[in-house]
Amino acid sequence: MGLTLIFGVMRVVNFAHGEFLMLGMYVAFWAFALLHFDPYVTLIVSLPLFFALGWVSYRLIMRPVVHASHNVQVFTTVGLSIALQNIALVLWTADARFVRTSYYAVVVRVADAAFNVAQFVAFGVAVACTAALFAFMRWSYTGKVMRATAQDRQASALMGIDTDRVYALTWTIGIACVGVAGVLLAPVYPVYPTAGLQFVLIAYVAVVLGGLGDMAGALLASLIVAAVEVAGSYVIGTAWKEVLYLLLFIAILMVRPAGLFGQRGAEALGT
Amino acid sequence: MKKTWMAVIGLVALAVGVSAVQGQQALSGEYKIGVLEPLTGNLAVRGKGHLEGYEIMRDLINEKFGGVMGKKLVFAVGDGPDPTAATSEATRLATREGVKIITGTFSSTLCGAASEAASRQNVIYWETSCVDPRFTRRGLKNVFRTEIDGTGFGWYNIEFIAKHLSHRLGKKPNELRIAYLSEDSSYGQSVTESARQRAKQEFGMQEVAAPEYYTFTTNDLTPIILKLKNANPDILHHIARDQDAILFWRQAREQNFQVKAVVHAGATGYGNPGFGKAFGNDANGPFALLEPGPGLILEKLRPEGQRIERAFRDAVKAKTGSDITGDHQLAGGGLWVLKLVLDAAKTDELEKFRSAVMSLDLPVGSAVNGWGVKFDETGQNSNARVQHYMLQWQNGQLVTVWPEEFTTHRAKWIPLGAWDQRK
Incomplete structure (x- = not known):
């Protein structure tokens, strides 16, 4: 969701999106390992955390290049991606880690198919987020403003829309979405810097x-x-x-x- | 009486001093070699483990075994996370650091490229870990490998399956049904193909399906597991790289895939300590062909082998606070053989060095990891001399279980029971 929002509204190809996902996975892992927080408790904390991270990363990194050429944006996000990977490597080593909850082996069987509980929850939350974001974009005033900016930035600016705020909000929501996705995936996949x-x-x-x-x-x-x-x-x-x-x-x-x-x-x- | 005691104390002090000097000969100057490992990127955890092994063995050599050629051994370290970077770093180590020998590189994806670059600089390439059989089959005179190659891994795995697992499973080797699964690098493919060849030609084992190869960064192995469930093999021969072993084990449990034994080779995948950290006691069961781990009866090695093995294990324990790992063993074992060669050659000039390599002839049990040494003309240490051991995950730890005469532990869970009963 985050990727399509950023790509669709800002027209920025965010090559660092996977690294924000990795950070979400690490947040879930460390909250579990150090504080014994269940990933679904961490989910609640991670939403504002990644909202803040998204806002800070927009202000510091994306804002100066949001109107630059695609080449500049690509190099910026690729650079951010490499930087985040290596920061994770330095801080947490390249070890593959795993959030082993008490219910990690619990499986839901539907007919002949078997699904892990964490996969089920991740799918449910993804559908709920999609529906919420769809409704937000479709029916809210801010959503309409974001769609208008996506269609024609200059015309939107002439109509009095603060496109900088729209981009900041778009990036921030996008990063919050991928942070949540990372927390949801942590009980399913190993966590490592290039995850x-x-x-x-x-x-x-x-x-x-x-x-x-x-x-x-x-x-x-x-x-x-x-x-x-x-x-x-x-x-x-x-x-x-x-x-x-x-x-x-x-x-x-x-x-x-x-x-x-x-x-x-x-x-x-x-x- | 007092004079007698003084004389005794004096003699003891002299003896201690002499032995100390023998252990710590005065080293004159330094001798620098290049150490090239992946220290960043996907393979960094293994590269760092290898570097730690090299450093511990280097310090041991300098402090207790007279350095190399009477000099203090020092390193110039390079980071090669991918083949391009490994090539650049090998060139830098040769041209900027001026080393005449480079050692490394853990991975089969790196050793080929790095050694080609070393060859262009006329530098000796001393590989201690990668197992790609092609590494020593390119006609390069500067290339040597102390570790077994992929064909040796496959040979040992089938030896274990045919000579140990088959009778524990109550079947003859030719009645065993094997499935082959592997990550798709040259490491996985070479081990798998050599195992397939030996299993079929020497023992007539049955393949339940064509081997499955996958990219180790895959995020879903469920389709393969479903196919394996349908094929219903007795034994799964699975060569995994790292996180793919964790993913497979977890998804196999989800799909309730039951197999009688899982056999792997190498310090990756199931041979990686990370596998045990991820699952704890739920890791119980799979086998990994490795250097000897806990349970090894040191007294089974030759006296010189016991001495260096014990010293190295103690040094690792003192430095890291934990038991020796496969990364330490491969790096340290390889560096020890390099020391023996340099001490014999007394030079790093290629022709004389190569001659010393070819002359070295140590029986099994003489060196670190219980290895012996006898290189062939391609620069490969004899697979038969590089004694390997089968380890099994038991209660969060990899322990040595085979050959049984070398270990105090015994293989368990043959056949593997239900997932929640491997306790």
Whole structure:
């Protein structure tokens, strides 16, 4: 959600998104290891924490480059990504750590399928966040302002919209979302400094496939990508899973450049 | 009487002094070598473990074993997190630091590139860890490896399965059904393919399906696990890199995948202490082919092997406060053999150094890790001399369980019981 929001509204390709996810995972791990906080208790604390982190990172890093060329933005976020990875490496070493809750092995079985409880919760929270963000963007005044800024920044500014505040809010909400996602993923995946990298590519595919800035589209696209990945791994072979969903991605973009659910021409807006 | 006591005390003091001098010979000058390891990035945890092993062995050599060639051994350290960086750092160590020998590099993804760069600078490359068989098959005269190669890992794993697991499972080797799963680097592929070849040709073991290879950074192994469940093998031969072992173990439990034994090779994946930290007692069961761990009967080694092994283990304990790890053992074991070669060659000039390498002939049990030494013309230490051991996760610790004559521990949970009953 955070990625599609930042990508859709600000048109910034945030290469550091995975590293904010990694930070969320570490917050959950250290809260669990040091304070014995259950990750779902940490979730409540992490929301304001990552809201603050998002605001600070926007003010210090993104604000100076938000109107710069794409090249500058790309180098800035790649630099931020590398810096965050190495800070994590220095602070917490490269050890893969694991949040082993008392219920980590509890499985929910639906027909022949088995799901870990943490996966179930993560899916539920993701759907709830998507719905909330969708409603916010659709019906709230601030959401409309953000969509207007995404469509035409200059026209929005002429209409009296403070686009700098819109971008700050967009970035902050985006980082808060990915921080929450990190906390939710910590009980499922090992935590290490480059943990975010393995999620970034597939997240970009889902965001572009769903249509830039389209919350529901991103959710549905992520389900499609996951289904292609898992079915392809099972039927054809694990080595093919990325090939399959990237081929599907390319094929769909050739037919619908705005993504499955994006408005026609939206991919060229705000550029 | 008083004079007699004074004489006794004097003699004792003299004896202590002489032995101290023998242990700590006066070192004249320094001898610098390059140490290249991945100290940042994905492989950093292993690279740092190796560097620690090198440093502890270096200090031991300097303090108690007369340095190298009578000089104090010192390091110039390089960071090679990926093949490009490893190439640059190997070149820097040779050209800027002026070293004539580089040692490293933990990973099969790094050793090939780094040694090519060293070769271009006419520098000796002393590999202590990577197992890619191609490393010593490129005709490079400057390249040597002390550790077993991937084919040796595969050989040992099948030896263990055929000679130990099969009768514990009540089956003949040719009745065993094996599934092969591996991460897709040259390390995983070489171990897996050599194991497959030996299992089929020498023992007629049955493969339940084609081997599955995956990228170790994958975030989902469920489709593979479902396939394995359907195939229902007796034994899973799984070569994992690191966090993929944690992911697999967790998802296998979620999917209630039952297999009679899991066998791995190397200080990665199941051989990594991080696996035990992640799961505690829930890690119980899998086997990992490694250097000897807790349970090793030191007295089974030759006297010279016992001496250095004991000294190294004590030094690791004193420095880190914990038991020796596979990273320490590979790095320290390799550096010890380098010391023996340099002391014999008395030079780092390639031809004489190479001649000393080829002349070194130590039986199994003579060196650190219970290794022996006999290099072949390719620069590979003989797989048969690099004695390896099977360790098993038991109650949060990797313990030595095979060959049984070398250890006080015994393999448990054969076959593996239900997930919640491996206590």
